[in-house]
Amino acid sequence: MSNILITGASTGIGSEVVKAMAAAGENCVFALARSAEKLRELAAVCSNSSVQSMVIPLVVDLLDFDYQDLKNRILQHTDRIDLLIHNAGFLVNKGFEETTPDEFDKTLDVNVKVPYFLTQALLPLLAPGAHVVMVSSMGGFQGSDKYAGLSAYSAAKGALSVLGESLAVELAPRGVAVNSVALGAVNTEMLQQAFPGYQAPVTSETMAKFIVWFGLNGHQVMNGKVIPVALSNP
Numbered sequence: 001m002s003n004i005l006i007t008g009a010s011t012g013i014g015s016e017v018v019k020a021m022a023a024a025g026e027n028c029v030f031a032l033a034r035s036a037e038k039l040r041e042l043a044a045v046c047s048n049s050s051v052q053s054m055v056i057p058l059v060v061d062l063l064d065f066d067y068q069d070l071k072n073r074i075l076q077h078t079d080r081i082d083l084l085i086h087n088a089g090f091l092v093n094k095g096f097e098e099t100t101p102d103e104f105d106k107t108l109d110v111n112v113k114v115p116y117f118l119t120q121a122l123l124p125l126l127a128p129g130a131h132v133v134m135v136s137s138m139g140g141f142q143g144s145d146k147y148a149g150l151s152a153y154s155a156a157k158g159a160l161s162v163l164g165e166s167l168a169v170e171l172a173p174r175g176v177a178v179n180s181v182a183l184g185a186v187n188t189e190m191l192q193q194a195f196p197g198y199q200a201p202v203t204s205e206t207m208a209k210f211i212v213w214f215g216l217n218g219h220q221v222m223n224g225k226v227i228p229v230a231l232s233n234p
Contacts, residue, residue: 128175168224184230
């Protein structure tokens with residue numbers, strides 16, 4: 001059985017990853033988000049599956065940056081995490097001149113600081129062979145098209161990708177691999193926030209299935225890589 005932890009699990013790609021992991025069978029999936037109601041609904045949907053997987057909803061505000069209680073709750077079920085997916089994200093669609101320091105700080109906190117310190121807190125649970133996946137964006141991929149109003153978000157996702165490259169070096173002696181997937185346009189609420197009315201060619205369900213496959217298999221052939229995963233951008 002693989003023990004999987006994913007942040008930002010209550011909506012969009014995150015919830016679809018949880019469903020796909022549960023459907024794959026023999027997985028214990030820790031689903032993290034702030035919304036208790038949405039996590040309960042997600043767990044109920046997964047429990048109706050004929051496949052016997054365990055979905056454990058964990059209500060947490062990751063911006064507290066005090067993860068000892070979270071780690072204790074995980075330890076009630078297991079002392080090992082095989083796959084850690086940093087999916088939680090935050091986007092401000094606002095012109096460079098109008099973006100406030102608070103908006104910039106929250107963008108960096110959710111997209112970069114949370115993955116940094118959550119990985120640090122859970123490091124004792126990441127056994128050799130574990131895989132950490134950063135869900136980044138084509139907006140933060142060097143050389144990709146950039147768009148007005150998304151400077152803070154693109155900068156944060158670029159930093160996340162570089163963080164993944166750096167942690168791959170830091171964690172290699174432990175046998176832990178770290179890779180990033182730079183996602184192109186996917187039909188989610190966040191995409192509509194960035195590009196209102198735009199219909200992406202990829203559904204959240206389709207992208208979730210790829211992330212599941214990559215999370216469970218990608219580290220067998222690569223480490224410290226940033227992989228563009230896009231049919232379009234946006």
